[in-house]
Amino acid sequence: MAGLVRIPSLKTVADFRNHVASLGIELPCEDQVAAGNASPLAQPISGATINAKRIGNRWAIQPMEGWDGTTTGGATDEVRRRWQRFGESGAKLIYGGEAMAVRPDGRANPNQLVITGQNKKDLAELREILIRAHKERYGSTDDLVIGFQLTHSGRFCKPNDKFRMEPRVAFRHPILDKKFNVTGDGQVWTDSEVEQLIECYVAAAKIAWDVGADFVDIKHCHGYLLHEFLGAHTRPGKYGGSFENRTGILREIVEGIRASGNRIEIGVRFSAFDLIPFKPDPALSQPGKLGPGIPEDFSHCLPYRYGFGVNANNPVEYDLTETFQFADLCAQLGVKILNVSAGSPYYNPHIQRPAAYPPSDGYQPPEDPLVGVARQINVVRQIAERVKSLNRLTVQPEKAGADSTIQRSNDSTGGLILVGSAYSYLQEYLPHVAQYVVRNGWTDMIGLGRMTLAYPTMLADSVEKGVLEKKFICRTFSDCTTAPRNGLISGCYPLDKYYAAKPEFQKLKEIKKSVGA
Ligand SMILES: Cc1cc2nc3c(=O)[nH]c(=O)nc-3n(C[C@H](O)[C@H](O)[C@H](O)COP(=O)(O)O)c2cc1C
Ligand code: SF4
Numbered sequence: 479m480a481g482l483v484r485i486p487s488l489k490t491v492a493d494f495r496n497h498v499a500s501l502g503i504e505l506p507c508e509d510q511v512a513a514g515n516a517s518p519l520a521q522p523i524s525g526a527t528i529n530a531k532r533i534g535n536r537w538a539i540q541p542m543e544g545w546d547g548t549t550t551g552g553a554t555d556e557v558r559r560r561w562q563r564f565g566e567s568g569a570k571l572i573y574g575g576e577a578m579a580v581r582p583d584g585r586a587n588p589n590q591l592v593i594t595g596q597n598k599k600d601l602a603e604l605r606e607i608l609i610r611a612h613k614e615r616y617g618s619t620d621d622l623v624i625g626f627q628l629t630h631s632g633r634f635c636k637p638n639d640k641f642r643m644e645p646r647v648a649f650r651h652p653i654l655d656k657k658f659n660v661t662g663d664g665q666v667w668t669d670s671e672v673e674q675l676i677e678c679y680v681a682a683a684k685i686a687w688d689v690g691a692d693f694v695d696i697k698h699c700h701g702y703l704l705h706e707f708l709g710a711h712t713r714p715g716k717y718g719g720s721f722e723n724r725t726g727i728l729r730e731i732v733e734g735i736r737a738s739g740n741r742i743e744i745g746v747r748f749s750a751f752d753l754i755p756f757k758p759d760p761a762l763s764q765p766g767k768l769g770p771g772i773p774e775d776f777s778h779c780l781p782y783r784y785g786f787g788v789n790a791n792n793p794v795e796y797d798l799t800e801t802f803q804f805a806d807l808c809a810q811l812g813v814k815i816l817n818v819s820a821g822s823p824y825y826n827p828h829i830q831r832p833a834a835y836p837p838s839d840g841y842q843p844p845e846d847p848l849v850g851v852a853r854q855i856n857v858v859r860q861i862a863e864r865v866k867s868l869n870r871l872t873v874q875p876e877k878a879g880a881d882s883t884i885q886r887s888n889d890s891t892g893g894l895i896l897v898g899s900a901y902s903y904l905q906e907y908l909p910h911v912a913q914y915v916v917r918n919g920w921t922d923m924i925g926l927g928r929m930t931l932a933y934p935t936m937l938a939d940s941v942e943k944g945v946l947e948k949k950f951i952c953r954t955f956s957d958c959t960t961a962p963r964n965g966l967i968s969g970c971y972p973l974d975k976y977y978a979a980k981p982e983f984q985k986l987k988e989i990k991k992s993v994g995a
Contacts, residue, residue: 513944534570534621541573551592565611568938584630632703680734701822745815751787751796755825758841771841833954
C-alpha cells in the first residue's frame with residue numbers, strides 16, 4: 479500500500495492514536511503498559527474452568543500449523559523446539575502448538591502432525607516438553623490449559639507432495655475451484671464419507687484425552703474443510719442448505735465425543751466472517767512486484783452463496799447474522815472456548831492476518847492493516863455482547879489496581895470463553911490495545927499467532943517488566959507464510975536466529991525477490 483504508515487514510526491501512544499483517528503476506525507488503547515497485578519492481562523479467568531483448571535492469565539498461543547514433522551505425522555527436533563518456546567511464552571492457554579490432521583489425507587502439507595494412535599507417544603512427549611518449559615520458568619502449571627486443534631484441510635490438502643494439491647471440498651466454488659485445482663464432482667465429499675470423517679474426529683479426541691490434552695479445538699476457520707461446510711448453502715443433502723444442516727458436522731462430532739464417554743473439553747475456532755477472495759490487481763502488478771489486493775470479479779456469482787458470515791448481495795462486506803447463531807449454538811453444545819478468527823490466509827489474507835508485507839501468493843495490502851486488526855477486534859466485541867447473557871468475564875475498570883479481581887458481568891449459567899485474534903500487527907502497541915480490550919470485556923483472551931513465533935515472551939515481558947525487547951517484535955514480514963507456501967519449513971526467518979542460520983534462509987530470500995513479496 480503506497481504511503482503505509484509503519485508502526486515503528488509512531489513514537490508515542492499519542493502518535494498511534496492520531497494515526498488510528500486518521501483511519502476512522504475504533505481501536506482504543508491504554509496509555510501505559512501495566513506491569514504485575516495491575517495488568518488486566520495477568521488476571522486469571524474466573525467463573526469458568528477447563529478440565530477443572532482456571533486459566534491463569536489472559537493471553538493464548540494460537541494454533542499454528544507446522545511444516546516440519548515427519549512424513550508419518552510425528553515430531554522432529556524442530557517441532558519439539560517450537561513447543562518448548564510455546565511453554566516458555568507464559569501464556570496460560572496454549573493450542574497445543576499446532577493444528578493436527580485427524581487423518582493423513584487431511585494434511586495441508588506432508589509434514590503436518592497427524593493425531594493417530596501411531597503418533598501418541600510423540601504427542602505425549604510434545605505436551606511434556608511444553609509443560610516442563612513452562613514449569614521451569616513460571617513455577618505453576620495448575621493454571622495452564624493445553625488444547626489440540628483437530629483439522630481436515632479440505633480444499634487446501636497437500637498430504638503427499640508439498641507442491642501437489644489433493645483437494646476434497648464441501649461444494650463446487652465458482653472462484654476457488656480454479657485456484658485450487660478442483661476439477662470434478664468426485665472431489666466433493668459424499669454424506670457417507672462425511673460420516674466416516676466425523677468418526678475420525680471422535681477418535682482423535684480420544685487420543686488427545688489419552689495423551690493429556692485438556693481440550694480439543696474443532697477447527698472451523700480459514701477455508702479449511704469444516705469452515706467450508708458452514709458456507710455450504712448450495713450443497714444438497716443433510717450437511718448442506720439450512721443453518722442446521724451446515725452445522726450438523728459440529729453437532730455430530732460433539733455428540734460422538736460425549737457418547738464415547740470421553741470427558742475432554744471442547745473448543746471451536748471459527749472464521750466469524752468472510753469476504754470474497756482477493757487477488758493482486760493485474761493493472762498495478764509488475765514482474766517482481768505484487769499489486770495491491772482487489773476483490774475477484776463476483777458479478778457472475780450473485781447472490782454469493784459460497785461463504786459464511788458474508789453479505790450474499792455484496793460479498794465485500796460481512797454479515798454477522800449467522801455468526802451470532804453459531805456462537806449461540808456453541809454455547810448450547812457445551813463448547814467452552816470460542817476462538818474467533820476471520821477469512822482465509824489462502825484467498826483473502828489481509829482480513830485474516832493483517833500484514834505490512836504480503837506472502838508470496840498474496841498481494842500488497844489493500845487497506846491499512848490496522849483496519850483489519852480493528853475489524854476483528856470489533857467483531858469479537860459484538861460476539862461478546864451477544865453472549866453476555868450466557869457468560870461474560872470482565873475486569874471492572876475501577877478495580878484494576880493491585881487487588882483487582884475479574885468479575886463476571888452477570889451470574890447466568892453457560893460458559894463461553896472468547897479468544898480474539900489478529901493482534902500481531904499492533905507491534906509496540908499490542909499490550910496497550912490488549913489491556914484495553916480485556917479490561918473492558920471486549921474479549922476474554924488475547925490470542926497471539928505470529929508474534930509468538932518472533933517473540934514468544936512478549937506479553938510475559940509486558941506483564942512482568944512493563945517493557946518490551948524491540949528487536950524481537952514481529953514486523954509482519956510474512957516469511958513464516960511465504961516459506962511453507964514454497965515448500966520450506968515455517969518459522970520466523972528474519973528474527974529467530976535459529977532459521978537465519980539455516981540453508982532455507984537464502985532460498986527464501988531468492989523466492990521473495992522473484993515474486994516481489
Ligand atoms: C505460520 C502460521 C500458521 C498458522 N496455522 C494455523 C492453524 O493451523 N490453525 C489456525 O487456526 N490458525 C493458524 N494460523 C493463524 C493464526 O493462528 C492467527 O490467527 C493469525 O496469524 C493472526 O494472528 P496474529 O496477528 O497474531 O498472527 C497460522 C498462522 C501462521 C502465521
Ligand atoms: S516471519 Fe517473523 S516477523 Fe515475519 S510475520 Fe512471521 S513471525 Fe512476524
